[in-house]
Amino acid sequence: MNVTVRDLAHARAGDKGSWVNISVTAHDVTSYERLLRELTEARVLEVFAPVAKGPVRRYELAQLLAMNFVVENIRGGSVTQTAALDIHGKSLSALMLAIRLFGNEPHTS
Amino acid sequence: MARVQLRIGSGAGFAGDRWEPAVELVERGDIDVLAFECLAERTIARETLALRRGDGPGYSPKLEARFRAVLPGCVAKGIRVVTNMGAAAPMAAARAACGIAADLDLTDFSCAVLLGDDVQAVLSERPELTLLETGEPLESILPRMASANAYLGADAIVEALASDAPVVITGRVADPSLFVAPLLHAFGWSYDDYAKLAQATVAGHLLECAGQVTGGYFADPGVKDVPALARLGFPFADVSTDGDVVIGKVAEAGGRVDRQTCTEQLLYEVDDPSAYITPDCVLDMGGISLTEIARDRVRVAGARAQPRTPSYKVSVGYFDGFLGEGELSYGGPNAVARARLAGEIVKERLVLRGFTFDDLRIDLIGLDSLHGPSDGRPDPYEVRLRVAGRTAQREAAEAVGWEVSALYTNGPSGGAGDFANVREILAVQSVLLPRELVPTRVELITAL
Numbered sequence: 001m002n003v004t005v006r007d008l009a010h011a012r013a014g015d016k017g018s019w020v021n022i023s024v025t026a027h028d029v030t031s032y033e034r035l036l037r038e039l040t041e042a043r044v045l046e047v048f049a050p051v052a053k054g055p056v057r058r059y060e061l062a063q064l065l066a067m068n069f070v071v072e073n074i075r076g077g078s079v080t081q082t083a084a085l086d087i088h089g090k091s092l093s094a095l096m097l098a099i100r101l102f103g104n105e106p107h108t109s
Numbered sequence: 110m111a112r113v114q115l116r117i118g119s120g121a122g123f124a125g126d127r128w129e130p131a132v133e134l135v136e137r138g139d140i141d142v143l144a145f146e147c148l149a150e151r152t153i154a155r156e157t158l159a160l161r162r163g164d165g166p167g168y169s170p171k172l173e174a175r176f177r178a179v180l181p182g183c184v185a186k187g188i189r190v191v192t193n194m195g196a197a198a199p200m201a202a203a204r205a206a207c208g209i210a211a212d213l214d215l216t217d218f219s220c221a222v223l224l225g226d227d228v229q230a231v232l233s234e235r236p237e238l239t240l241l242e243t244g245e246p247l248e249s250i251l252p253r254m255a256s257a258n259a260y261l262g263a264d265a266i267v268e269a270l271a272s273d274a275p276v277v278i279t280g281r282v283a284d285p286s287l288f289v290a291p292l293l294h295a296f297g298w299s300y301d302d303y304a305k306l307a308q309a310t311v312a313g314h315l316l317e318c319a320g321q322v323t324g325g326y327f328a329d330p331g332v333k334d335v336p337a338l339a340r341l342g343f344p345f346a347d348v349s350t351d352g353d354v355v356i357g358k359v360a361e362a363g364g365r366v367d368r369q370t371c372t373e374q375l376l377y378e379v380d381d382p383s384a385y386i387t388p389d390c391v392l393d394m395g396g397i398s399l400t401e402i403a404r405d406r407v408r409v410a411g412a413r414a415q416p417r418t419p420s421y422k423v424s425v426g427y428f429d430g431f432l433g434e435g436e437l438s439y440g441g442p443n444a445v446a447r448a449r450l451a452g453e454i455v456k457e458r459l460v461l462r463g464f465t466f467d468d469l470r471i472d473l474i475g476l477d478s479l480h481g482p483s484d485g486r487p488d489p490y491e492v493r494l495r496v497a498g499r500t501a502q503r504e505a506a507e508a509v510g511w512e513v514s515a516l517y518t519n520g521p522s523g524g525a526g527d528f529a530n531v532r533e534i535l536a537v538q539s540v541l542l543p544r545e546l547v548p549t550r551v552e553l554i555t556a557l
Binding site: 011012050059063066077092 | 411
């Protein structure tokens with residue numbers, strides 16, 4: 001069954017200049033392990049492609065059931081220069097939560 | 110008797126933050142120190158500019174209102190205040206604070222002012238420094254420099270705290286350092302005691318955005334609910350002399366403090382969690398644990414740190430052209446198509462008039478303004494066209510909003526509620542500067 005990150009975790013976005021970080025904290029150990037397998041750097045970059053060039057780096061904090069994603073090169077320039085409505089990328093936590101997970105099956109979307 | 114525990118309250122998370130929660134901490138929080146963090150990355154550049162143009166005091170614009178609200182209680186209870194509200198004019202901020210104290214008949218009032226973060230003169234002599242964000246030499250933006258401030262650390266703030274003045278005012282300091290300094294001062298911790306520096310820095314990092322650790326910026330109705338957000342309380346940390354840290358809030362205040370809120374704030378604006386660099390240490394969050402020890406009380410343990418780096422990070426504000434914006438709403442049948450047509454018209458008009466832009470965005474707010482192209486999303490009932498252009502020419506920036514407003518009588522049917530705005534862009538980049546090039550000093554200002 002398809003689930004989204006939001007079913008397994010909560011998230012917050014922050015920024016420093018031209019990168020944004022989004023923490024993803026799992027509700028329980030099982031969810032954390034599934035996110036480790038499926039919410040990969042590649043999957044995040046795939047969904048974030050319209051708003052960032054990447055790369056995406058993932059850091060793991062197992063004892064907090066949390067991961068920290070750093071998404072580099074936000075399109076439109078840094079927070080202090082961009083013409084975007086969401087200059088900080090603060091709404092990107094919601095884009096992260098909307099990512100669909102497909103189990104271990106190959107997927108196309 | 111030497112102190113065994115200090116309770117530090119967080120009174121603000123940004124320049125425009127509410128002040129009722131700070132008053133609540135003073136009245137009912139049983140705090141020893143109240144810190145206000147009011148300088149976002151670009152705020153100090155804005156205040157420097159306001160000062161230079163004579164349309165602002167150079168310090169945090171809400172300083173007077175904030176101090177009027179909290180100083181009587183702080184002075185009566187002996188709560189010390191530490192704040193970066195000095196921004197681009199810490200001395201003027203201290204004089205304003207003393208004026209308020211005199212006005213309120215507060216006796217024995219003084220401010221200790223930390224100076225030295227403004228390094229514009231030093232940078233002017235060093236055009237060869239490398240900008241961290243682009244790798245270009247500093248020289249490329251030096252002619253357009255508006256401000257340059259080093260992120261000073263807790264050691265410099267401790268010198269101000271040593272004065273015993275009730276209020277310490279700084280310009281640019283690292284946000285966590287506002288909270289680390291009172292701990293170093295109270296407990297006599299040294300810069301070699303990495304375990305304690307690490308715990309203090311984590312406490313500061315969790316507190317620096319105020320309401321963001323007590324349930325602000327957290328609610329997702331039905332999934333993550335937060336009680337009484339309109340009366341959101343701000344946090345405090347109980348820190349003991351052996352480095353134990355517990356985050357909490359006033360019992361009656363709105364909000365919540367638990368593992369979830371603390372985890373979100375722990376990783377807020379963090380790159381590599383094993384190397385979070387502040388002027389005081391390089392923090393490693395890898396071993397941190399968060400434990401709910403009571404209602405709205407979370408113990409933070411296991412922080413580690415490496416020694417601080419030999420340089421200060423310096424934030425350089427500079428002029429980078431103008432941003433022009435225009436908005437207009439469309440609703441009902443075919444709203445998205447009418448808004449798209451409107452955007453195309455504005456784009457063509459700007460080309461016809463010969464204006465060029467480094468970036469010209471056409472967003473439909475309600476559809477694609479936040480997360481990019483709308484492939485597969487259903488059309489909303491109403492959308493708001495937003496055209497935004499970044500350009501070196503003020504005239505081009507002004508034309509953006511003008512052309513959007515002109516759509517009223519010249520564009521598609523049913524456009525409504527126009528908005529137009531132009532602002533000068535103050536951009537920020539960073540360089541590293543060896544510590545020895547940034548001497549600091551403390552001035553004492555006393556109420557007349």
